[in-house]
Amino acid sequence: MKLRKVLALTLAAAMTLSLTACGGSDEGAAEAPAADDTAAEETETPAADDGAEAEAPATAPAGLTYASINLGEDYKDLTTTIKFIHHKTDREEDGTMADLIAKFNEVYPNITVETEGVTDYQEDSLLRLSAGDWGDVMFIPAVDAAELPTYFVPYGTVDEMSQFVNFADQWKDAAGNCYGIGYMGNAQGILYNKKVFADAGVTELPKTPDEFIAALQAVKDNTDAIPLYTNYAAGWTMGGQWDAYLGAITTGDETWLNQKFVHTAEPFKDNGDGTGAYALYKILYDATEKGLIEDDYTTTDWEGCKPMINNGEIGTMVLGSWAIAQMKAAGDNPDDIGYMPFPITVNGQQYATAGPDYCYGINVNASDDNKAAAMVFVKWMVEESGWCDLEGGYPISKTAPTSFVFEGVNIVNNVTALPGEEDYMNEMNAESELSFNAGGDAKVQRIVEAAATGAETYDDIMSDWTQAWNAAQETCGVEVLY
């Protein structure tokens, strides 16, 4: 984290310097002109273009946008070599990447794509980005939104792009241009084994906590599978996973997690209708109390659970959609692995939060030919390659076929904290020692222990949390508003 900050600072400093060095006749805007300067040096393309792209005209060859490319028709005669650096070293090694490129070359035989899987991508990619000579397509590392035009080519406006892909607003500049398209999306729901559910006679996916517990009970009664595998011993699978459903999924309110939670007097009170944080953790408590989890939770094994769910020895696991690919790869029954929305219904609606994984970005300093080839490549990867689906990801392309079914669910995103309140959550987490979404595994493990041993009732734990929360609000000086 620190390194990233230092890097970001260094980058910012370097850019400010280059700004002044480049002549600085126009000192009006901050970052966008920097992009113009560098781009103007690299490419001779005249910048003229119309309407929506007024902000970053010089960065892309005239008229080159994601929308304007017809795959399989345009740029067929373009001959060039582009380089793609990415973080999926496993896919580089098992040949998946080479297969994808081979399929791409069937359509575009003249565009040669070199790929490189980078270990420690998070750090390495930033270094390469600042060094400049990294290739043509990369997964955008952690850069400030204001610096996007300095490094990357816009695909078009966010509005325009939203017609083609999900999460087009992940990497956008102040002018509303889209600079990054995810290679796959991550959604929050529950991992389950379809065959186990079918054997148990659960035909409809549960939508409420009660239905979910009933489904687990059916799995216990009718099959030999463990209804809910908690992965208690791993730790991160407790706090890290269960906390992820706080917010829009449990309340239907996108502002709850990052804006209202810290100001809430009783965030853990029983709403009575199976919603809210209370209902979320109650699922775990009830499942444990009714014996619907693994027999000996203290000796669970993360690596061991993957083949178990694949072979139908486990009914459900509470994990993000990123886990799907791993579970599918762990055995002979990849088609049995399913993913369902979290079983909480707010006012008749189910919610799931989702966001993109790493996003493709195109080098602004590449030659025109390479930019065009790169854009073609990215569009093909997103729409035609099927890579996203292969990884079991939440779909990026709105048109590509997908096996990820989230029916009747509202995909939402928890909005960020209000300006000036960014640190509240961290402070409250530390002070209350509950650490939501910040490694607070012990508090979720406590629920399992309490339910298994009968040491505490669920309401005891919740009132304990509320007390800790209120004390922290007082100590941190956070106003109670809700």
Added chain:
Amino acid sequence: MAAQANTAGAKKGFLQWARSRRGQQIIIIVAFMIVPLALLFTFTYLPFGEMVGYSFYKMKYVGKRSFVGWKNYASVFSRKDCFGALKLSLYYMGGSIVQLALALYLATILSFKVKGGNIFKGFMFFPYLINGIAIGFIFKFFYTRGFVFDTVLQWCGFQLDNLPYWLRDQRINNISLVGTSVWRYFGQNMVLFIGAIMSVDSELYEAAMLDGANRFEQFRYIILPSIKTIVTLNVILSITGSLSAFEPPYVITSGANGTGTYFVVMNEIAHTQQKVGLASAMAVVLLLIIFAATILQKLFFKYVFRNAEDEDFGASKRRDKQLAKYAARKAGR
């Protein structure tokens, strides 16, 4: 001018002193000591001093800190989880007594002529050489329901249904964890004991045998008194070690399910909750407790064994007396 002459004189004096035998001695002593002392100070006492300083602040690793006085210490004593965790040390202390008894017993047997003695020594010392984290993983599987331990017990005729969950059952999971640490350390204790027993003069055994002493009496009256010092040392190390038990609960159960020892709680508070001040205060309190425990033990052993600290205490007293007598006779002459 005068001043200059003075300094010149002083310089000459210093050089002369430096060349003298005494000066050489001191220079060499200082030159040799300064490196280890500097290292010791920089890497032990300075960080420790800093930590004591932190314990008076409410702070995270980054960000601003505010002075809170003794508040952190007050909460160490008022929080349930901090001092409650020390109760778990009793399990580890009990374990360390078992461990020492076992080590002493085996050391005594192995220090006599035993067939394959060295192989046994090697096998029993081996666990100490394994990394603590690896041991944690070994035992995690060892205790898993239906895995190694349960299988072995089933061979012995136990029914799986009658066996407890070694790590889940809160009544015995701490004992299970203590078992791992006994398994790991008793070999090391044993080797130390064997080393001490080796130094006992074998003629003593012969003499004892001639007097008709059996093995137990030999142990009771020859071996034990001869290795008192090393026994005392091992007891002190084990007790202080059990106050700061960390690896077994951290790796095997990650401190969950009522196995969080003082160190594990401290680690959680410092790293997950980021209450660095409070964790520092906990560390200082633990240090004081360890000091107190060590001093109490020393006093105890002094009382029980009289002169466990210095076996030749009586001898030196006698020698002093004799010397005094000699001196008096000389003076009288």
